[in-house]
Structure formats: structure tokens, C-alpha cells
Amino acid sequence: QVQGYTKxxxxxxxxxxxxxDKYFNECKSDIISSEKTLHIIWVGGNNILFNPLLPILDIASNLTNLVTKLxxxxxxxxxxxxxxxxxxxxALSTYANATTLTELTTVFNNLIAYDLHAIQQVxxxxxINMFDINSLFTKVITKGLGYFNDTTNS
Incomplete structure (x- = not known):
């Protein structure tokens, strides 16, 4: 289990x-989903950046365990x-340099992509899909204000 943090x-x-687990206990049902339910998971960033002693593999496993539970x-x-x-x-430049931050997020994102693919096979x-927010943010930041001028071809 990985401790959650905010701010x-x-x-x-x-x-x-x-x-x-709290949701499952309150729901009191083995079936928590319908065809219309989309379960969204967006975790890991705070753990990667603010808990340097926690191995990236443990953080990725924490996330993929959630998918398995679902x-x-x-x-x-x-x-x-x-x-x-x-x-x-x-705000993160005081925690680590850009190269280290890039490496941390890249390793994490690659691990979860691999793990999610493996879970999907079973x-x-x-x-199970992954939204690549990393690439979207990178494109917006590197292409500047004009990125959203033509969203049909981006």
C-alpha cells in the first residue's frame, strides 16, 4: 500500500x-460496474516526485493492482x-533536475503501459486503456499557444 498525499x-x-477498498465495502456488491460506467485512475505522480525512497516498481505495481481489483x-x-x-x-525544480524528472516519469509510464497490456490479456x-497525458502536455508546452488552433489534426 502506498500512502496518498496532496498539496x-x-x-x-x-x-x-x-x-x-472503502468503496468496495460501502458498495457491498461483487458487481460494481455497468456497461455505462467508466472507472478512471490517475495516480502515481505525487509518489514518484515526493517519495524518492519508494521504488518506481512499487508505485507502478500499486496502480496496476487497482486495475486488477477492478x-x-x-x-x-x-x-x-x-x-x-x-x-x-x-515547482518541482527544487526537488530534482529536469533530466531526473524526465527519467522518473518515463520509467513509470513505460512500466504501467507494459503492465496494463499484460492485464488486458488476462x-x-x-x-483497459491508457490516456497519454504526458504526450499531450509535452505537445502543448513545446508547440506553444498555437497547439489548440486546429485540434482535429493534432
């Missing part, structure tokens, strides 16, 4: 596994956001 690692909150509860649709490009977040009843 730049200053306010502890229940980790996402604890939040999901599959076990018959979730039909799961969308996982990868981690945004931390090297472009000014949990065929569930549609």
Missing part, C-alpha cells in the same frame, strides 16, 4: 488502494492516465 506532499490522504469486480471500462511530464512543472471482459 505537494504536505497533507496525507488515504492511498488510492484504501479509497478503493477487473475482479467485473469492471467493463477502465481508463488509466499516465504521469504528466514533471520536468515542465516549475482480463478480456474489461476494456
Amino acid at each position: 505537494f506532499n504536505t497533507i496525507p490522504v488515504p492511498g488510492v488502494n484504501q479509497q478503493m 477487473c475482479e469486480k467485473n469492471a467493463k471500462h477502465v481508463l488509466v492516465f499516465n504521469v504528466q511530464p514533471a520536468q515542465y512543472i516549475p 482480463c478480456t471482459q474489461t476494456s
Whole structure:
């Protein structure tokens, strides 16, 4: 289990596994999903950046365990956001240099992409997709204000 934090690692909150367990307990059902339910998971960034002693593999496993739990509860649709490009977040420059931040997010994003693909092979009843927020942020930042002028071809 990975401890959750918010506001730049200053306010502890229940980790996402604890939040999901609470949801399952309150729901009191083995089926938590319908064809119309989209389960969205966007975690990992705070853990990568603000808990340098926690191995990246553990953080990625924490996230992919959530997806497995959802599959076990018959979730039909799961969308996982990868981690945004931390090297472009000014407040993080005091934690690590841009190269280190890039490496951390790249390794994490590659791990979850690999793991999600493996889970999808086993949990065929569930549609598991990854939203590549990292690439979107990078394109917007590197292409500047004109990025959204033509969103049909971006």
C-alpha cells in the first residue's frame, strides 16, 4: 500500500488502494460496474516526485493492482492516465533536475503501459486503456499557444 498525499506532499490522504477498498465495502456488491460506467485512475505522480525512497516498481505495481481489483469486480471500462511530464512543472525544480524528472516519469509510464497490456490479456471482459497525458502536455508546452488552433489534426 502506498500512502496518498496532496498539496505537494504536505497533507496525507488515504492511498488510492484504501479509497478503493472503502468503496468496495460501502458498495457491498461483487458487481460494481455497468456497461455505462467508466472507472478512471490517475495516480502515481505525487509518489514518484515526493517519495524518492519508494521504488518506481512499487508505485507502478500499486496502480496496476487497482486495475486488477477492478477487473475482479467485473469492471467493463477502465481508463488509466499516465504521469504528466514533471520536468515542465516549475515547482518541482527544487526537488530534482529536469533530466531526473524526465527519467522518473518515463520509467513509470513505460512500466504501467507494459503492465496494463499484460492485464488486458488476462482480463478480456474489461476494456483497459491508457490516456497519454504526458504526450499531450509535452505537445502543448513545446508547440506553444498555437497547439489548440486546429485540434482535429493534432
